[in-house]
Amino acid sequence: MDKTALYFSTLDKERVKCELCPHNCVLDNGQVGLCLARKNEDGVLLTLNYGLITSIAIDPIEKKPLFHLNPGEQILSVGTFGCNMKCPFCQNWEISQEIAPTRRITPEQLVSIAVSRKSRGIAYTYNEPFIWFEFVLDTSRIAAREGIYNVLVTNGMISEEPLHLLLQSIHAMNVDLKAFDEQLYKKLAGDLETVKRTIKLAVENSVHVEVTTLIVPGFNDDENMLEKEFQWLASLDKSIPLHLTRYFPSYKYNVPATPVEILVKFYNLAKKYLDFVYLGNVWDQNYESTFCPSCGTLVVKRVGYQVQVVGLDEEGRCAKCRRRIVRIL
Ligand code: SF4
Incomplete structure (x- = not known):
């Protein structure tokens, strides 16, 4: 059963405005938002993915990636479908940009699975957890009461009020910082200032935060821009772990994989500013220890x-x- 969304306002002629993320989609009756996950039905905004899962697995926490939270631990990981960004190099496009086959679960059932699989945490991951907001909120509250910690693996694209509410039951986040340039973010249907605010508010609220930047040749591999990103992260807290990950061709982006020597160059640059920098998808223990x-x-x-x-x-x-x-x- 579809559930009424928490953040929207009603306009004239049965139109609604979704206020969950900075897109603020204005939807006519019957229309679905850019994220594929919210629909106007007769002047009410419904969530289309409440409790619908596309993927569930026990993963190493390092796969999120989170390297500075309970290292070596396994964590129950779960995702639905949809996303509020449109990255042509998306590595999970089958569930983020399409409505994938699903099965239904309740928040209580998900918490029970975590307990029965002896997972001390739940990671909301694989697709964008913010557009699954109501389910993540309900589940993370129950989980926190049971002593289970909650992790978001997110693009950071959420409005301020819902973020404040959700952070109350979230313990850790890995945030994708896809570029450090507003125009590049616009190409992905994203908003840099929103993502920066999400990272900053999470840090200020004592949520454990790690940041990932996928280095995509021809898109965000500009050294000056990346240096500004590293400086900005250091200005928040130089012990924020940063993961620079290697891109491989995926979805609509076909340029060859990021050369490892480029990643090493950016690793060395980031190390000038930050205490903990890692290279992902390179499989070299010197850069992942x-x-x-x-x-x-x-x-x-x-x-x-x-x-x-x-x-x-x-x-x-x-x-x-x-x-x-x-x-x-
Ligand atoms: S959550 Fe979805 S429907 Fe709501 S504003 Fe963002 S993209 Fe639009």
Whole structure:
């Protein structure tokens, strides 16, 4: 059963305005929003994906990617369909840009699955969790009451009021920062200032935040622009982990994969500003392991999804110099 959306206003002639994300879609009766997930039915905005899942799995938390939260842990991961951005290089386009086959689940059932699979957390991932807002809100509240932590893997495109509400039951986020240029964001149907605000508010609300930038040749591989991104992240907190990931051809974007030497160049640039930088989809332990920025000790060794915690105390600090490295929930 479709559920009434939480954030919309009613206009004239049965039109509605969705107020969940900065697109603020104005929809005539019968029309569906840009995200494919919200529909005006007789002047009421309905969510079309409440409790509908396309993918559910137990994944390494490093796959989100989250490297500084409970390293080596497995987490129940779940997604629906739809997205409020239109990236031509989307790596999950089958569920983000199309209405994929689904099965229905309630928030209580999802929390029960987490408990029965001995997952201490739930990750809302695979497609954009914000356009599944009402389901994520209901589930994350129940999960938090049961002592289960909640993770969003998100593009950060949400309006301020719903973000504040959801952050109350969210413990960690990985936010995709797709470029550091407003015009480039517009090409993806996104809004840079909104994404920056989401990252900033999450940090200010003590949510654990990591950031991912997929380096796409010919799109966002401008060194000056990336340096501004790294400086901005450092101005918020230089210990925000940054994942620079390698693009491979996907969906509507066919240029060859990002050369590894370009990624290494940006890795070295980011390390000038940030304490924790990683390369994704490169499979080189030198770029995916964690070293203490204060004393240089190897603290978490990663080879792909094989994770060995080798130099942390039980509170997530460097065992040698006691600098805080990871958050343990
Ligand atoms: S959530 Fe969907 S329907 Fe609502 S404003 Fe954003 S894109 Fe439009």
